[in-house]
Amino acid sequence: MAQETQLAPEVRSRYEAVIGLEVHVQLLTRSKIFCSCSTRFGDPPNSHVCAVCLGLPGALPVLNREAVSMAVKAALALNCAVNPQSRFARKNYFYPDLPKGYQISQYDEPLAEHGWLEIDSGEQMRRIHITRVHLEEDAGKSLHEGFADSEEKSYIDLNRAGVPLIEIVSEPDLRSPEEAYEYLTQLKTVILYLGVSDCNMEEGSLRVDANVSVRPSGAEKLGTKTEVKNLNSFRYLQKALAYEVERQIVVLEAGGGIEQETRLWDSRAQKTLGMRSKEFAHDYRYFPEPDLLPLAVPEVWREEVRRTIPELPRAKEARFESECALPKQDAKLLAASPATANFFEAAAKLSGEPKSSANWILNDLAFLLQEMGKSLEDSPVSADQLAELIVLYRDGKISSKIGKEILRTMARTGKRAADIIAEQGIEQISDSGKIVAVVRDVITANPRQAEQFRSGKTATLGWFVGQVMKATNGQANPQKVREVLEKELAPR
Amino acid sequence: MDLCALTISEIHSGLGRKQFSAEELARAHFERIEREDSAVRAYLSLSPERALAQAKKVDAAIARGEPLAPLAGVPIAVKDVLLTRGLPTTCASKMLAHFIAPYDATAVERVEAAGALVLGKTNCDEFAMGSSTENSAFAPTRNPSDLTRVPGGSSGGSAAAVAARLAPIALGSDTGGSIRQPAALCGVVGMMGTYGRVSRYGLVAFASSLDHVGPFGRSVGDVARLLGVIAGRDPKDSTSAGVPVPDYPAAMEADVRGLKIGVPKEYFNGLSAAIGDNIERGIDRFRKLGCAVKPISLPHTDFAIACYYIICTAEASSNLARYDGVRFGYRAPGFSGLREMYQKTRDGGFGPEVKRRIMLGTYVLSSGYYDAYYLKAQRVRTLIARDFLEAFDDVDVILTPTSPIPAFKLGERMDDPLQMYLADIYTVTASLAGIPGISIPCGSTRDNPPLPVGMQLLARHFDEARLLQAARAFERAGGFEAA
Numbered sequence: 001m002a003q004e005t006q007l008a009p010e011v012r013s014r015y016e017a018v019i020g021l022e023v024h025v026q027l028l029t030r031s032k033i034f035c036s037c038s039t040r041f042g043d044p045p046n047s048h049v050c051a052v053c054l055g056l057p058g059a060l061p062v063l064n065r066e067a068v069s070m071a072v073k074a075a076l077a078l079n080c081a082v083n084p085q086s087r088f089a090r091k092n093y094f095y096p097d098l099p100k101g102y103q104i105s106q107y108d109e110p111l112a113e114h115g116w117l118e119i120d121s122g123e124q125m126r127r128i129h130i131t132r133v134h135l136e137e138d139a140g141k142s143l144h145e146g147f148a149d150s151e152e153k154s155y156i157d158l159n160r161a162g163v164p165l166i167e168i169v170s171e172p173d174l175r176s177p178e179e180a181y182e183y184l185t186q187l188k189t190v191i192l193y194l195g196v197s198d199c200n201m202e203e204g205s206l207r208v209d210a211n212v213s214v215r216p217s218g219a220e221k222l223g224t225k226t227e228v229k230n231l232n233s234f235r236y237l238q239k240a241l242a243y244e245v246e247r248q249i250v251v252l253e254a255g256g257g258i259e260q261e262t263r264l265w266d267s268r269a270q271k272t273l274g275m276r277s278k279e280f281a282h283d284y285r286y287f288p289e290p291d292l293l294p295l296a297v298p299e300v301w302r303e304e305v306r307r308t309i310p311e312l313p314r315a316k317e318a319r320f321e322s323e324c325a326l327p328k329q330d331a332k333l334l335a336a337s338p339a340t341a342n343f344f345e346a347a348a349k350l351s352g353e354p355k356s357s358a359n360w361i362l363n364d365l366a367f368l369l370q371e372m373g374k375s376l377e378d379s380p381v382s383a384d385q386l387a388e389l390i391v392l393y394r395d396g397k398i399s400s401k402i403g404k405e406i407l408r409t410m411a412r413t414g415k416r417a418a419d420i421i422a423e424q425g426i427e428q429i430s431d432s433g434k435i436v437a438v439v440r441d442v443i444t445a446n447p448r449q450a451e452q453f454r455s456g457k458t459a460t461l462g463w464f465v466g467q468v469m470k471a472t473n474g475q476a477n478p479q480k481v482r483e484v485l486e487k488e489l490a491p492r
Numbered sequence: 493m494d495l496c497a498l499t500i501s502e503i504h505s506g507l508g509r510k511q512f513s514a515e516e517l518a519r520a521h522f523e524r525i526e527r528e529d530s531a532v533r534a535y536l537s538l539s540p541e542r543a544l545a546q547a548k549k550v551d552a553a554i555a556r557g558e559p560l561a562p563l564a565g566v567p568i569a570v571k572d573v574l575l576t577r578g579l580p581t582t583c584a585s586k587m588l589a590h591f592i593a594p595y596d597a598t599a600v601e602r603v604e605a606a607g608a609l610v611l612g613k614t615n616c617d618e619f620a621m622g623s624s625t626e627n628s629a630f631a632p633t634r635n636p637s638d639l640t641r642v643p644g645g646s647s648g649g650s651a652a653a654v655a656a657r658l659a660p661i662a663l664g665s666d667t668g669g670s671i672r673q674p675a676a677l678c679g680v681v682g683m684m685g686t687y688g689r690v691s692r693y694g695l696v697a698f699a700s701s702l703d704h705v706g707p708f709g710r711s712v713g714d715v716a717r718l719l720g721v722i723a724g725r726d727p728k729d730s731t732s733a734g735v736p737v738p739d740y741p742a743a744m745e746a747d748v749r750g751l752k753i754g755v756p757k758e759y760f761n762g763l764s765a766a767i768g769d770n771i772e773r774g775i776d777r778f779r780k781l782g783c784a785v786k787p788i789s790l791p792h793t794d795f796a797i798a799c800y801y802i803i804c805t806a807e808a809s810s811n812l813a814r815y816d817g818v819r820f821g822y823r824a825p826g827f828s829g830l831r832e833m834y835q836k837t838r839d840g841g842f843g844p845e846v847k848r849r850i851m852l853g854t855y856v857l858s859s860g861y862y863d864a865y866y867l868k869a870q871r872v873r874t875l876i877a878r879d880f881l882e883a884f885d886d887v888d889v890i891l892t893p894t895s896p897i898p899a900f901k902l903g904e905r906m907d908d909p910l911q912m913y914l915a916d917i918y919t920v921t922a923s924l925a926g927i928p929g930i931s932i933p934c935g936s937t938r939d940n941p942p943l944p945v946g947m948q949l950l951a952r953h954f955d956e957a958r959l960l961q962a963a964r965a966f967e968r969a970g971g972f973e974a975a
Contacts, residue, residue, distance in 0.1 A: 051595055055814045057588070058575045058597060058694040060729050092810050092857070094834055101813020156818070285857035287866060290700035290807055292730050 007246050016217045017245045019180050020172035024165050025197045026205035027070045033137050033164035034061030045157035053162035055099030060291050067164035070196040072305045075133040080115030082302050088289040093282050097140035097156050105136035107286040119182045128183050129171035138163040177241035189313045193338045214248045224258040230265045240265035244272050324354035339377045350387035368411050380411045389417040396477050398428045429476045439484045442467045454491045495520035496657040500566050500714045507565050514547035514565030518609050521567045525658050533633045534653035536572050537580045538612035546609045562721050564607030569659035571650045572613035573620050575694040583696050584628035585618045587815045587822045587841035597694020599705045599722045606721045614649030618843045620698045622646050623915040627845045638941050641899040644674030651678040654708045661718050662708040667699050668800050669919025671706045672931035676894035676946020679933045681715045682708045686954045687926035688733035691726030697811040699804035702923045712964040716740035735954045744960035749782030754887030758793040770935035770945040771893050781965055790879040795872045800920035802856050802869035809853025877925040884952045889962050892918050894931040894946035922950050930959045933972035
């Protein structure tokens, strides 16, 4: 197929991609949105179900207040206007994992509208507009594989049915797969900061669909869009969008037209495949949910929720840059997740050394964690333990080289830095008397090099430092060594 | 003493004086059902174990000298669209023919908490869709006044049970007249409270924005007592109202002199003399009681049937989607694949009227038709509600016939759904407006045997006490036998 050929860059550059994302986020409430069943993930199938979430005859939904609070929090953090009154609607379709035969969602009167999220599009910051944020219930899960009789049967797990979701719909403001990736990253970071979802893509608590079209660069009119589904990782998102954009350009270049349809990303084939064309599109027959009253979010409630919004990543990043004098790139990395930011802030505060804390976290600790296959959340070295190490280093008790080794031991054993130093006797030698003795020995042993230095070849100093460090197993304070050497080597 | 002919207060005075026990009351009713119900077919299933166990508890409480709960020892029939834990709840449908309810509807829970003895589940039109109880998947119920005629519907089994003294009181459901119309056709009292007055939790949904649970009885007092027990806020139903529940049996005894009664002219156009003459005599009785009777107009009445059948079918098409053969209820045998399982299950499990309404409702919600049908119907609904609000500026109660016709012959209207829908013409307006309504017996026709005629009284939202007051005054002034 023509689509598999690489598109020539000059052809690609004649087109502009237009992308909008629909992101579903599972809220971290303890109970489901319309009943009191637990939302816990990973329990035996159908262990968290009741008359309401099973869709039994006669059962009625009762809205979970906490779900609304969390949704409002997300909407406010995404700069949306929260509607004082919104309404639930039924989205009707048949599927075995949809117990009632309809999903309770929101349609023409959503919870919140007209928001935006700022993304870093490389050279400048761009505002991506958010059309709406609405609340809905999740469906259950169909299990088509993994059972002895999977050939002829499918199984259904309704633990997830009724778990609260928010759907965040962006305007078609994204202009490249990279921007879509950046938007989703930023969105996830904000949601994680708010603590309203764990955004775990593998467990399905963050799900993404994309609307994709292309148009000639500079054109106003939007092209026909396709909806791309099954984008269940950040990597797939970027790949699938890149593929779909190219596919559309190839079709148009060949004089064809884009069909409005739903396409599925097939990660094995690395392509999007047509799933459902417009003629077969579902008619969801939305109508207002008569079992629930309109949802009122009065100002008092809204403002109460607003006060619980923590400092968000952009603000934190800016503050790290200005307050802690960190380079922009470091500030960004540290603000990239609440776990990292919290870890950094704790270490910086306890050690009083923000810059040094940033370096240790982003370099040595990050490297170590990666090696161990761990993340900062389950770091074996806590922020206060790291802070102790940083203080020891600052006070000249250890060299940076020894420090790295101590960190490794800390991670392995869980011991505190001071204890490791005491046990191994590897405290840095800063005592002048001890250093002077070693320096004199080294000079005596190397008269030729000492003569060279005295005759003006000052570069030899580095060589002398190395010798002294070697003689002290790296424990001597290099700064001190340098000072003593300069004095001892000085022509007398 | 005929234990099956008593009112609640007569039952309570008899229990109090140890003239009979609750157990004897229950047994007397089961014996009568055994004797009479093969002709009437009011009940779909009986629950003697549950009723007798409850009766023993009541008798033990009486023996201990405890005060009587509001419905202590009172047998009750429950329409088979209300869930009763551990008992069949079929909705008179093949779809739920073997469905055993896993929980109790709030109304059922409340009547049992108040001491009532659940005798069994009563027949109805399938999923409460119909006006004659002929749409039951099992058997039609017959009108106790004339066994060749229908009891009305959809709560025909509950109305017939009360009329035939197979239970002193009953629970029914009313979406467009399903309590009031059968009450009229069977000659008993039936009431629909304000929308939200009684919890819908555990009532199998037909049209959620119109569904009500309500009482039947042979006297206004019994209906007042039963309503008082089931009314009030239920946290399990978001649409149930927190408005305080008055003491209805006390409130109904208030004097009606000076009460302003409006008679809407739209409800008398082309009305047969058989009904009209009785209603006129009923109006006269209110005049004699010192009420001021005024002609009024409810101008949007003509649109009510169309509006009602769009909204109720739309909601029904969605509410009945859950009967898909996946988790409970009927699943058709011999299918290949999911689509065919759905098709065969829903084709085999639902009767023709239910299918007709699902199709109508699916159509009116479809994209491209939604605005022209559903949205327009919602606007008309608002206008109909406004008609009532404006009328209630001038009057306290509105009086109309309950049904344009008395009980009709079985089979007479089955082939003409539109004629059947028109049987609801006087009852759907109040359902759409969400206001309370009551039907009380008001004379009878000159047929042989004579057929009961029902009079409907309507009041403002949450003004049930006023309805009961007017109904009680009417009853006290001359009884229900002849108006």
